[in-house]
Amino acid sequence: MDKNEKKVGYMTSMSKPGKGCAGDTGEWRVFKPVKDEEKCNHCLLCWIFCPEATITKDIEIDYQYCKGCGICAVECPTGAITMVKEEKQ
Ligand code: SF4
Ligand code: SF4
Numbered sequence: 001m002d003k004n005e006k007k008v009g010y011m012t013s014m015s016k017p018g019k020g021c022a023g024d025t026g027e028w029r030v031f032k033p034v035k036d037e038e039k040c041n042h043c044l045l046c047w048i049f050c051p052e053a054t055i056t057k058d059i060e061i062d063y064q065y066c067k068g069c070g071i072c073a074v075e076c077p078t079g080a081i082t083m084v085k086e087e088k089q
Contacts, residue, residue, distance in 0.1 A: 016053060024064050024065065025052070025064070025065050025066060025067040025068070026063050026064045026065070026066070029063075029066065029067055029068035029086055030068055030085065030086055031068040031070065031083040031084060031085055031086065032061075032063060032066060032068050032083070032084055032086055033061055033066065033068070033070065033072050033073055033081045033082070033083055033084075034081065034082050034083075034084050035059060035061065035080055035081050036079075036080045036081075036082070037080075038080075039078045039079055039080035040059055040078065040080040041077075041078055041080075042059060043077060043078075044057065044059075045075045045076060045077065046059065046072035046075060046076055046081060047059065048075075049071050049072060049075045050066075050071065050072050051069065051071060052065055052066060052067055052069075054066045055072060068083070068086075070083045
């Protein structure tokens with residue numbers, strides 16, 4: 001166990017974002033989540049529910065791996081996350 005890790009009384013699994021078989025999700029994502037800092041109360045629900053672990057505990061979204069599923073926007077209790085259509089470059 002790393003000296004910075006704390007022992008807890010339960011087990012959980014954590015994933016890390018990584019390149020999938022379809023490449024970086026940022027290459028094909030249709031919608032992307034955009035956070036409104038004014039509405040965010042840092043409850044961390046989006047961090048918990050994101051299936052790709054692309055949201056940090058500081059509620060920053062890694063758009064390289066976010067697939068645009070919108071789960072974070074659905075789970076956000078304050079409506080701080082809006083799904084916005086990607087602009088073609
Ligand atoms: S849209 Fe999906 S993958 Fe992207 S940050 Fe939200 S929950 Fe995670
Ligand atoms: S779920 Fe919404 S309010 Fe909670 S941390 Fe995420 S963006 Fe902020």
